[in-house]
Amino acid sequence: MINIYNFENLNSFNSFSTIELIIISSFLLALGSFSSSLIFRLSPSFHKFKKNILFSRSFCPTCKSNLSPLELIPMLSYLFQFAKCRSCKSKIPIHYFLGESLFLIVGLWVLFTYGKTIFSLIIITIFFIFLILLVLGYKYFYLPFSLNISLIFIGFSSNYFYFAFVDNNYLLVFGTPLMFSLYGFIFGYTSLWLINFIYKNFSNKDGIGGGDFILFAGLGSLFGPFSLSIILLFASIIGFALYFLQKGNSNKQIPLGSCLIISSFLYIFIKKNELLKNILVI
DSSP, X not given: OOOTTTOOOXXXXXXXXXXXXXXXXXXXXXXXXXXXXXXXXXXXXXXXXXXXXXXXXXXXXXXOOBOOGGGGSTTHHXXXXXXXOTTTOOBOOHHHHHHHHHHHHHHHHHHHHHOSSHHHHHHHHHHHHHHHHHHHHHXXXXXXXXXXXXXXXXXXXXXXXXXXXOOHHHHXXXXXXXXXXXXXXXXXXXXXXXXXXXXXXXXXXXXXXXXXXXXXXXXXXXXXXXXXXXXXXXXXXXXXXXHHHTTTOTTSOOOHHHHHHHHHXXXXXXXXXXXXXXXXXX
């Protein structure tokens, strides 16, 4: 059974024409730009502008002037405008440029590896959601319910219809891809809920946000229950690293959701390349 992990790498763009690569690259840049825009529009600070999240025109948050089509060209507009708004000369956050660049690089790598397959579409869609959750979680400690639910839907549907993250060993345990995702969903939510329940009994306050429960459930529906201990381990290591980088400031919160997203990338990379295979059962 072919899945994302054991798919034989194509390592080639030979199946794409030059025109197709140009169109695909433009589409990936547009997706990267859209993800950066959604990060801003889904952030708590956007509400003060009293604009529609999806249908309002792009604008400068400093001077509130609408952006022209030329100012919306991914990457190029940032460079040609020297990272400044044309109207008020305020600085454009670098995450717009980085998000567009990263999306192009990751998207082309996915196509280089998986070609014109459903796996390419699945991974690019997951990366789109991951990128938005990563930034929102880190900057605002906010994980939108709609994105978490979308991740759960993708987990169940991609595994049920395409066995995306399911291999034969897992089927021997769970029987069907649906049960693989279902057990992952249940274990993901209840495990973090239980950790927070124990913490709250000792400290009289929550240590984990409700959005983290749903995110971890979504990761479980994607990668299955066996993956979650490894993902949580990596996330804990990343969290401790962030804590020490903040010089041990105990009043500074650690964005668990962002740590879980980064550790999920690590999990996919390790699983795909069969790293630590003889050390960890993942």
